[in-house]
Amino acid sequence: MEESLLASETTDIRDLKGRVWVESKKIWNLAFPAMLSRVGQYGMFVVTQVFMGHIGELELAAYALIQTITVRFAYGILVGMSSANSTMCGQAFGAKQYHMLGIYLQRSWIINFTTATILLPVFIFTTPIFKLLGQEEDIASKAGDISPWFIPIIYSYAFMFNMQQFLQSQHKNLIIGWLSAASFALHVLLSWIFVTKLNLGIPGAMVAMIVASWLVTIALFLYIFCGWCPNTWKGLTLAALADFFPAVKLSLSSGVMICLELWYNAVLVLLAGYLKNATTEISAFSICINIIAWELTLCLGLVVACSVRVSNELGKGDAKAAIFSIKVNLTTTVLMGVLFSIICLVFGNRIGYIFTSDEQVAATVSSLSVLLAISVFLNSSQTILTGAAIGSGRQGMVAYINICSYYLIGVPVGALLGYIADLKVEGIWIGMILGVVIQTLVLGYITWKTDWNEQVDKASKRLDRFKRPLEESNGN
Structure with a gap:
């Protein structure tokens, strides 16, 4: 009897270890590419900050202010709103309602694009906003010069984040990690060429960031549109406009x-x-x-x-x-x-x-x-x-x-x-x-x-x- 109980406990422990191992593999298959993506995105901000420091102290201070306040604000809203797409796509994929993922993706594009457009005044009227917050006039003025360059980046995020959630929900996330790594490497290279070699200053640093951000976005568009998601992407449809308010x-x-x-x-x-x-x-x-x-x-x-x-x-x-x-x-x-x-x-x-x-x-x-x-x-x-x-x-x-x-x-x-x-x-x-x-x-x-x-x-x-x-x- 005791031997039977001991054998049963040993089997249970082995079964638990096996379940933990299987679940851990699933977790890290999802987590590692996502980590690589987040590090790449955050790393681009850090790299641009480094090159801004080489341009001048005023430019560095203005960039740091924009990144800490306006960009963090817009980034947080867009990342957060995209997590709603993660909920819907993840549950639909689990329920094997694969066709719904593409509809949810299109719906989230509309919501995020509208949100990014609503956020535009924050980047257009940066100087008066920072002056109202009590910042020094020269820093606020320089921030106003830099801030509009972030507008194309914010629009790339409006599409990119949702596509990442769409792919992650169906465990197609290696492409996200590789693209993030490639765009980060390109960003470093372009920043070095435009700022250090060509002396293009602020426009050079920001163009490098814009190009790197849109590289990921365009590549994800191509990946989804060109047949790599045959079960979950059925093309553009007006069904994305149905039952819009609960999604918003x-x-x-x-x-x-x-x-x-x-x-x-x-x-x-x-x-x-x-x-x-x-x-x-x-x-x-x-x-x-x-x-x-x-x-x-x-x-x-x-x-x-x-x-x-x-x-x-x-x-x-x-x-x-x-x-x-x-x-x-x-x-x-x-x-x-x-x-x-x-x-x-x-x-x-x-x-x-x-x-x-x-x-x-x-x-x-x-x-x-x-x-x-x-x-x-x-x-x-x-x-x-x-x-x-x-x-x-x-x-x-x-x-x-x-x-x-x-x-x-x-x-x-x-x-x-x-x-x-x-x-x-x-x-x-x-x-x-x-x-x-x-x-x-x-x-x-x-x-x-x-x-x-x-x-x-x-x-x-x-x-x-x-x-x-x-x-x-x-x-x-």
């Missing part, structure tokens, strides 16, 4: 959710900028935020993997598989978070020198290494819980949680600790961490208490609601 509602809640995430760090950096006599601490804080941004870029790849896996399984009607995928994803990212946190603690006294040669700034970064390690660890679990929410189409819920935890708790507490308690940057950062902790705990509790069978039913009803107008129009 889901896209808006998705955009708000991601934008609130991306703006959180920017608001705290802005708060740090108003501290008195804290130039060194602010510089160190900005370096730490930059490190967090790079780590978050990697985590976003796992967000994509989690959202696709959850949406696919919910579309199939397999609640247990969706739960298992969340557990494996969460374990993977927590282990990554522990690893990166240890690196931050062990090499905390040297990390600062990657970004600066100033001894005092590097020493301040070292003193903030514990807070940096905590933030890096929290990002790992928080992002996966967000990915699970995207996969189940609950972006609106996450947006409300972000508002409460980040902006009603994190920012005010950070301001109180930074200004009133005179903890300066450390106080602001503690407030930021508190906001992330609350968001993570709330999302974790909601994910734990979720009835995933109910989410399967909701996914089925959502797909039926979006599919019904198409069937009615075909019947007529």
Whole structure:
């Protein structure tokens, strides 16, 4: 009897290991190309910033201001709104309603193109906006010269992000990774030629970025249109206009959710900028935020993997598989978070020198290494819980949680600790961490208490609601 129980336990353990191994392969097949894509996109901004620094200090300051405020704002909205397409395409693919993916893609193009057009005034009237925010006149004026160059890039994102979600939902993501790597390499080459060799200044740096961005977008168009997605792309159709309002509602809640995430760090950096006599601490804080941004870029790849896996399984009607995928994803990212946190603690006294040669700034970064390690660890679990929410189409819920935890708790507490308690940057950062902790705990509790069978039913009803107008129009 005991031998039988032992054999049964051994079989169960082997079966669990096999399931974890299979799920992990699925996750990394999705996550790695997505990471490569995010790193390539973020890397283009960094490379352009480097070349702007070679053009002049004023140009560098103006570019950094645009990237931190206007581009981050537009990027967050477009990435967020595209996550709605991830929900719909992922669930439709899981339900084997393959023809619906192309319709959802076209619908999301219309929504994102309209959104990008609405955002145009932010890039056209950059100088008066920055002056209104209290920026120096020469920086605001130079920012106004640079900002219009971002308009073609924003329009490329309006199409690119949705196509990436469309392909990732059906596990055709290697093409995304390779194209991102190729465009990044081209961007570096063109930036070097236009800025260093031809001395074209700002136009040269921005044209390099425009060409690299549209290279990915055009290549994805060709990949989809020229027969590599025969089951999911059936051509342009007016069915994309059917039942438009629910799609817009889901896209808006998705955009708000991601934008609130991306703006959180920017608001705290802005708060740090108003501290008195804290130039060194602010510089160190900005370096730490930059490190967090790079780590978050990697985590976003796992967000994509989690959202696709959850949406696919919910579309199939397999609640247990969706739960298992969340557990494996969460374990993977927590282990990554522990690893990166240890690196931050062990090499905390040297990390600062990657970004600066100033001894005092590097020493301040070292003193903030514990807070940096905590933030890096929290990002790992928080992002996966967000990915699970995207996969189940609950972006609106996450947006409300972000508002409460980040902006009603994190920012005010950070301001109180930074200004009133005179903890300066450390106080602001503690407030930021508190906001992330609350968001993570709330999302974790909601994910734990979720009835995933109910989410399967909701996914089925959502797909039926979006599919019904198409069937009615075909019947007529």
